[in-house]
Amino acid sequence: MVRVSGAWTLPHFAAIERSMQPVRTALPALARLDLDGLSALDTAGAGLLSVLLGPERLRSMLDALPDLAPERRALLETVGCAVHDIFAHPPPQSYALGFIGLLARIGTAVEAIWQQTRLLFGFVGLTLETLARNLLRPQRWRMAALVTQIEQTTLDALPIVSLLSLMVGAVIAFLGATVLKDYGASVFTVDLVSFAFLREFGVLLAAILLAGRTASAFTAQIGAMQAHEEIDAIRTLGLDPIEVLVLPRVLALVLGLPMLTFVAMLAGMLGGALVCVLAIGIPPAMFLSLFHADTPLRYFWVGMSKAPVLAFLIAIIGCLEGFKVTGSAESVGERTTSSVVQAIFVVILVDALAALFFMEMGW
């Protein structure tokens, strides 16, 4: 005889479980169940009872109780079925912890980087192939989309890019003035600003801003479309999402970043010039003539040549991350973060490699 009494409810869960421990092993195989003393029962209590007796035994015990109130029987049977499911399909063991777990996580991360790199190169190839296919067919060029993208990514970014470059130019001029004054070489501040902005900072600042501002926008736009199955709709309408969505964005950045770079160079030089004129006492005419005399034109081309490459990479990363969105709104956020981080990382990496290359070439 198994006699169950008292309130088997959620507030008494722990107490009931403690009192179950001693009888758990001593249960007879076939016993009668006595539920007369049971004052309250909820799903938690019914669950404990099913686990204690085992769902099959509980069912046979319930069959031997014809006088049980029907709603109690229904609850015990429903919960018994649920517990039976749990016993029949034990959940898989969770992943290992400790040293093995650490190794597993490192392995997973390395594999993810490898897959991501492969994916990126694949996507670059796909975009270039689509570009090549459409290049000779002007009727398929999407001029309206291209112009809209240039407006959003380049024209709208002009104020922020010029303001930021102006301030960085001023800061560099101040730094130069402070260091060079001790050697009586303050005039070389002009060279510092012009070399820095033509070769590196003009393109780098514009590219980093674009990576933050536009790569994220591309990912969010395409990601939201992916989440609402719009990309699938584009495919079923017989259109190519690469051609419709990616090409206008990539081309807009490839055309737009050189323009932004040019503006950033001018703004940076202007910031430097302002500091030279106001704080160091180099007159504007002297600034211009020093700039003209000391700075070779190829510095401009060194800086400018990096712009289309960086623009292409930023746009590709932004679009690719957008296509990787899966369903949920959370995934759009995750991918957007990832696209900005990747884009800034790639911009700085490529710029560093390019600096090394140009230095070795003596350009």
Added chain:
Amino acid sequence: MSATPVAPVSAPVAAPVIAVQDLTTRFGTQLVHEHLDLDVPRGAILGVVGGSGTGKSVLLRTIIGLRRPDAGRIQLLGEDVYAASTVQRVAVERRIGVLFQDGALFSSMTVADNICVPLLEHTALGARDARRLATLKIALAGLPQDARDKYPSELSGGMRKRAALARALALDPEILFLDEPTSGLDPITAAGFDRLLRTLRDALGLTVYMNTHDLDSIHTVCDRVAVLADRRVLVAADLATVERFDHPWVQDYFRGPRGRIAGAAYADVVQET
């Protein structure tokens, strides 16, 4: 035979567990509810029907305390929802369970962790016991066990709904609010959902408030139907009374092609039993 006989919990008792009095809701100049009254007795399974845009979801949100009404009073389990102190409100909130239309599972947590949230917040259970109870609720809601450690984004719409039901049922609430519970479910799953609601109501004395369009649910589980139209509750009574109610929308709803088919199907079932 029983030493302490259990009161038949499904019988309605005098005091309603949900009482809406003279409710007015407006969005800007648009009046959604005007002088709306609704009482739900304990143990009832109430289906709230109404055309799209009649404010079913707004009414539900107002009753559970998420949207302050522009006028009127809401009483939930005897407490005035918008006049009660924070302590009283939390006490009421842990006695209700809510299933939102898209589940509203926390997307950064697994299904099991989602169900553990109310268990850990409102009971003295340890993490291990909470997880074991969560496992039971998952099985009760009809989810396979391998869904336990998945994130909501990895589940189908129907599975998300069942996981959300498991979370709403975590604390064995006295009132369960459901917003379109069977929409987007296949008929077999929806029928299982209805059956589970009925079992829980019978066993635990649960009161269910359900916004629905599903004529099958209305015929199989609801013992009361409230019709929302013309900015108020036109009628709240048992299905037979509501079906005879003389109002064009009600007649269209129950006498339209879908309503007639569902009605005829369940009339046969009733005759057989």
